[in-house]
Amino acid sequence: MVTGGAGFIGSHVIRTLINNHPDYRIVNVDKLTYAGNLENLRDVENASGYRFERADICDYNRICEIIDHYSIDGIIHLAAESHVDRSIVDPFTFAHTNVMGTLSLLQAARTRWEALPDGYNGKTFYHISTDEVYGALPADGGFFTEETPYSPHSPYSASKASSDHFVRAYHDTYGMPCIITNCSNNYGPNQFPEKLIPLFINNILHHRPLPVYGAGLNVRDWLYVEDHARAIDLVFHNGRAGATYNIGGFNEWRNIDLVRLLVKVTDRLLGRPEGDSLPLITFVTDRKGHDLRYAIDSTLLSRELGWTPSLQFEEGLEKTVRWYLDNPEWVGNVTSGEYQKYYETMYGSRKNL
Ligand code: NAD
Ligand code: DAU
Numbered sequence: 001m002v003t004g005g006a007g008f009i010g011s012h013v014i015r016t017l018i019n020n021h022p023d024y025r026i027v028n029v030d031k032l033t034y035a036g037n038l039e040n041l042r043d044v045e046n047a048s049g050y051r052f053e054r055a056d057i058c059d060y061n062r063i064c065e066i067i068d069h070y071s072i073d074g075i076i077h078l079a080a081e082s083h084v085d086r087s088i089v090d091p092f093t094f095a096h097t098n099v100m101g102t103l104s105l106l107q108a109a110r111t112r113w114e115a116l117p118d119g120y121n122g123k124t125f126y127h128i129s130t131d132e133v134y135g136a137l138p139a140d141g142g143f144f145t146e147e148t149p150y151s152p153h154s155p156y157s158a159s160k161a162s163s164d165h166f167v168r169a170y171h172d173t174y175g176m177p178c179i180i181t182n183c184s185n186n187y188g189p190n191q192f193p194e195k196l197i198p199l200f201i202n203n204i205l206h207h208r209p210l211p212v213y214g215a216g217l218n219v220r221d222w223l224y225v226e227d228h229a230r231a232i233d234l235v236f237h238n239g240r241a242g243a244t245y246n247i248g249g250f251n252e253w254r255n256i257d258l259v260r261l262l263v264k265v266t267d268r269l270l271g272r273p274e275g276d277s278l279p280l281i282t283f284v285t286d287r288k289g290h291d292l293r294y295a296i297d298s299t300l301l302s303r304e305l306g307w308t309p310s311l312q313f314e315e316g317l318e319k320t321v322r323w324y325l326d327n328p329e330w331v332g333n334v335t336s337g338e339y340q341k342y343y344e345t346m347y348g349s350r351k352n353l
Contacts, residue, residue: 001072003057003105004079006030008191009128011040012229013076018047020233025049027070029063030079031056037334040190057101063108074124075109076236077102080160083194084132087156088288098159099166102127106170113176125178126236127167131221131248132157133182136291139219143297144182146244153289177241181231184248184296188225188316189323193331196220197317200259201324202331204266204277214286216256219293223249224316227309234305248296249309256281261314266321 002017004010005028017026026049030036044050051070055062057079066072080098081087087094106125113123134144135151152161164180171178187197200210231247239245253261263277301307311319324331 001027001029001066001070001075003029003075003077004036005052006032006036006038006040007078007082008035008040008188009186009225009228010078011037011190012188012225013078013232014041014050015044016226016229016233018044018050022047023049025051025070027051027053027066027072029053029055029057029066033081034334035082035192037190039330039333057105058096060104060108063105064112067108067112072109072112073122074126074236075105076126076128076232077105078128080163081156083192084154084156085194085287087154087159091155091159094155094159095162098156099162102163103166106166106176110170110174110176114174120175120177123177124236124241125167125170125176126232126239127164127178127180128232129164129180129182130157130160131182131184131246131294131296132291133161133164134294137293137295139217139293143295144246145297146182146246146300153291157291171242179235179239179241180244181235181239181247181301182244182296183228183231183246184221184223184294186225186228187222188320189327190330191225192334193324196255196258197262197320198324198331200262201266201321204263204280205270205325205328207277207280209282210259210263210277210280211282211284212255212259213284213290215283216254216259217292218255218290219252219295220255220258221248221250221252221295222258222313222316223247223251223309224311224319227311230310231301231307234307235301238305240304245301245304246296246298247301247307248298249313250296250298251309251313252293252295253313262317262321265314265318266325269318269321269325 134148152158170176
């Protein structure tokens with residue numbers, strides 16, 4: 001079971017699993033919020049082992065039914081509210097989905113798996129989390145390691161930190177085989193255009209302002225989404241139960257430098273003179289509680305499981321810009337709610353179970 005498989009990272013995870021393990025039965029459990037989009041999976045939706053279930057992870061009984069029906073033996077949990085700015089406006093939704101939803105999923109897995117003759121044997125509950133739980137680093141150095149104490153600042157990171165604690169509690173209390181990974185900022189195709197990179201590509205395309213928060217000096221560590229999906233496949237199969245692994249690209253960028261590079265790449269691919277869109281950069285009021293710097297040390301994952309990122313940043317950024325410029329209908333649909341109609345056409349109101 002993959003939760004949140006219709007979202008940005010989840011759809012890349014499902015594609016990676018289908019490609020790497022064509023014999024698997026994979027059930028995508030997604031509520032299809034504004035961020036969930038089945039169009040992300042069009043190329044794989046007819047794969048023989050793939051099924052979609054529209055369900056809310058907070059719906060404990062429904063999740064129990066799905067686990068029983070498909071004899072689920074592994075869960076990769078990505079479903080969440082994921083956008084920091086939204087969490088500042090609407091923290092309740094974040095606590096509900098990210099904390100109570102994760103708890104409901106843990107409890108459903110526990111009760112179903114403990115009732116089986118072989119119990120937890122061969123089972124895995126894998127929770128996908130974020131580097132934001134560690135708080136913020138100073139501008140002049142240091143990395144988040146797996147030992148860094150939690151210090152979340154935004155409602156989003158507080159909700160993710162809380163869900164991580166519940167996952168560890170289920171491992172420590174009930175012996176459930178749980179794994180957690182904490183990853184840095186992802187970028188790539190299919191990311192909802194509210195996050196920095198896709199929002200700015202779309203704005204450059206339409207000659208709209210590029211709203212850089214504060215002075216643009218905040219630092220993020222960027223990883224191409226397919227590298228993250230590959231790490232998730234590896235950890236799901238080879239990670240130690242009870243372990244936490246950090247995932248990151250050793251690829252830090254100040255926002256303003258990243259935006260200037262993005263302008264350069266996008267202008268070039270649009271055939272505009274280099275730097276044509278630089279005047280669109282507009283410094284706006286800073287995000288409340290804006291964490292200064294994130295930087296992940298992923299040495300443990302490299303050492304234990306041999307994972308390293310494969311793409312250089314400029315290469316990944318160019319692939320991403322190309323994808324957005326080649327897929328204007330996708331951007332139009334996700335921002336207009338068209339994909340909800342697609343869902344109704346494909347699945348109607350039928351329950352898939
Ligand atoms: P996203 O917002 O693109 O997708 C989230 C998906 O979860 C959507 O398909 C949505 O419909 C689904 N969902 C939301 N609430 C649900 C519910 N109650 N029940 C079932 N499905 C529900 O998110 P993303 O960027 O792909 O992030 C996926 C996961 O990875 C999240 O847990 C996030 O915290 C984590 N993460 C993201 C990043 C990043 O840079 N995007 C980095 C590290 C970790
Ligand atoms: O670090 C991992 C996290 O990365 C994930 O857990 C989150 O789900 C994901 O959304 C992302 O969080 P960020 O807040 O870092 O991503 P976002 O794209 O929103 O912002 C990246 C940086 O750019 C951040 O410093 C805020 C800044 N920013 C963002 C937007 C949307 C701007 O300056 N202007 C903007 O309009």
